[in-house]
Amino acid sequence: MSTQGGAPQEFLDWVDNEQNIEGFINRLGEAVHIPSISSDPNRREDVKAMSNWIFDQFGKVGVDVKQFDLGTEEETQLEYPKAVLGRLDVDPSKKTVLIYGHFDVQPAVGQWETPDPFTLVVKDDGRMIARGSTDDKGPVMGWLNVLQYFHDKNEKLPVNLRFCFEGMEESGDGGALDRLIEEQAKPGGMFEGVDCVCVSDNYWLNTKTPIVTYGLRGIVYFKLTVWGPDKNLHSGIYGRMVNEPMTDIVHLMSTLVNVDATIRVTGIDHSIPRPTAQEEQLYEAIDYTVKDLQDAIGPQGAPVSDDKNALLMNRMRECSLSIHGIRPTLTDQDLVTPVTPGPTIGTIIPYSATGEFSIRIVPPLTPKQVEGFVAAHIAAEWDQLRTGNQYKLDHTSEGDAWLADYNHWNYEAARAATYAVYGQDPNLTREGGSIPVVLTFANSIKVKGKDGQPENANVVLVPMGRGDDGAHSTNEKLDRSNFLNGTKLFGNYLYLLGGLPKNDS
């Protein structure tokens, strides 16, 4: 893989300068010291302070920043923290790259090994521990480090930049950012003319091999409810006299998925094309072992296969179905204890029962198709049950799957930039989870396609941190080396894009 046209040695040396490093780490320390927990209404002011801090920092290095109102949260009646959008134009003949990141964090519950989760501690082993260090303040600071270089050296950037930083990623904003992105992607908006998008908000699969990510699973949540009697019944009086909704739903839910995790809902597994030879090679190349999975789930966890490639394909290119629980639908009546002693709940035949499950989906399946398959499956199984009860199936929320063309020049740049820093080809991977904003970028930002028709912009996911960073856990960390190498990688990526002609689509 070629690194020709990558970052000059001067940039790399500048990143390695001890005094500069001290500055990078101090700035990351400042960033994590603001406890911008978006899910906690009591911390909303901190998330707003974080929005202002990001606004100031990117303004200082020459970005034309602007804060955008996202409205008010319905439940709390609190204002959302403002999104920070930015532009930095250098040359209309250069590519325009849109960078995304978020400045809010998860809560910091549990026992941490440092005195305060919001005070950065750099350990001797290089771990920089703090809530937000890797998710996602570290990567955002990585971009800031790169901009600092051009600002301090008074150098012209190799590409035009756009930024999109938000403060409600971890807890949701009711679609407000999606609407802002769609608005700004229109002619006259800040994102008009964007050629490609780069998101750094995921992690390596392991602790040693960099990755570039080209796919995400979508998700559909389902709620199945079965009911019959008009109130909860006492099992002493009615046990074996009626069709019990709980029995019906347990039978129904047992038909959704096999113990080996293959999906029994007709249409789903069969809709996924077999991997091509090229795709199989990608999985073969991924640095991952069954032991990596076993280490992650603990010694008593049970992988569904002893083949590493099969496990990875199950995660990245197959649908998955998880059952979340089956609970009685409780009423006031349950507060009254039963005729006979014993656990109250234990003598009740629930008049209604609710089961929840979700399906992670991959292309070519859409949420609509999966909803159709599930509805047909449940209807067919219901007929088999021969119960006198009723059922209702709802899908409570959904998100599309996403798959990018990893042969696109945006990927070539990301992969070459990674190779230049780490000396190895990154693993090309797909994530089993969902990052909805990626879909929003891909679908709302249009570029001119080869045939002159508008097509979806290419988005690349370039993580900075390692698989053991513990993004949402105690002792979240970002390794010092990943912070510095990530900064170099980001710089390299921009230089490589700067070497490409503007109109190469």
Added chain:
Amino acid sequence: MSTQGGAPQEFLDWVDNEQNIEGFINRLGEAVHIPSISSDPNRREDVKAMSNWIFDQFGKVGVDVKQFDLGTEEETQLEYPKAVLGRLDVDPSKKTVLIYGHFDVQPAVGQWETPDPFTLVVKDDGRMIARGSTDDKGPVMGWLNVLQYFHDKNEKLPVNLRFCFEGMEESGDGGALDRLIEEQAKPGGMFEGVDCVCVSDNYWLNTKTPIVTYGLRGIVYFKLTVWGPDKNLHSGIYGRMVNEPMTDIVHLMSTLVNVDATIRVTGIDHSIPRPTAQEEQLYEAIDYTVKDLQDAIGPQGAPVSDDKNALLMNRMRECSLSIHGIRPTLTDQDLVTPVTPGPTIGTIIPYSATGEFSIRIVPPLTPKQVEGFVAAHIAAEWDQLRTGNQYKLDHTSEGDAWLADYNHWNYEAARAATYAVYGQDPNLTREGGSIPVVLTFANSIKVKGKDGQPENANVVLVPMGRGDDGAHSTNEKLDRSNFLNGTKLFGNYLYLLGGLPKNDS
């Protein structure tokens, strides 16, 4: 059916005397006005006050009453209300009858049609509405009415009496009353020499036909837990890579019971002997229809059969299995939101899942046998699953089934007493629920059997109230006619027993 030797007309006229009736109802009003809710720690003093009130009332009519300390409730560190035991000896050549009742009540939640659930209101249609009116203060007052007659008339009772009144029936006392009964049943105890037991704490099947009850189902509660991974897993990352404990448990629980309520656990249904011809006639005679069931469960509830006898046998002489729910075993980690937005619980693969179910059992099955059958069934089904996870099966509590000889003289007296009052044979029924104290009486009180060996005392269940009394619901009521007829029935029962020789076992 003969009523020879029943209550004299003088007694029946006395019960029908308007002034006496006013006294009965006023006394019931006093009883229900003490809100003796045993499950509410804030009402414990009221339950104690009720114990004192019962002590006083039965003392006034000549019973040698004594209050017994039952110790302290562990969770609340509150003293239990004292049990009230009593004796009234008239003639050692007469039978000695033990009467049981309870003076505590359920909470009174929900919207009542009367201003205060603890103030008795007598409606024009005869309903006497109050919490505790039918469960169980009405029946206890019925016995008091009978004693009042003998006291006022200065007449000698036809039998010797023993009483056992408790104040923790609705919420449990950790076995304290059971231990007291066992103690008092021993030589020198208050229950030494008891010939038979009568309990009035259940209800007619319908609103018009009296019953006498000779059986109760037992119950065993089960908790099944499946686990594997050492923490909850994100479904985006691990979906389709591991055996999910929730999938395993849903498959397992679906093998327990069929939609038609027949039990799939090998050994249970097959252990129950087919009904004898005599038994089938009993069910044929019971005044009950499929419509009665449909009315009780609402128009959308689904009976498992359209044959009334089959439904009754399912309730009274078959085991039943009800599933109460399957829930993820939650940990602290669940408080942290997942990597992707959406319902927190909805992106989690629970590291462990717990399912709860209970089995109502009938003779000849014992809890031990049923526990064995379930353990073997789960073990066999588990092997079929071929999962790498682990499971554990616990039985959390249990109670024996009970079946009495309904050809015993105690039943002959109860049936004849009922016939004398209502002019019809009572339906002989079994209850689908459990009343553990009945087992305690049956097992701890010994009488001399035909062969001279000690055998379990015969217990008869003689309800006062109707099936629509709403014992644990809003607008609990006892019909005025049931209160008065029940009083007559109790008196008749004692007169009939008084006509029997002491040593007829």
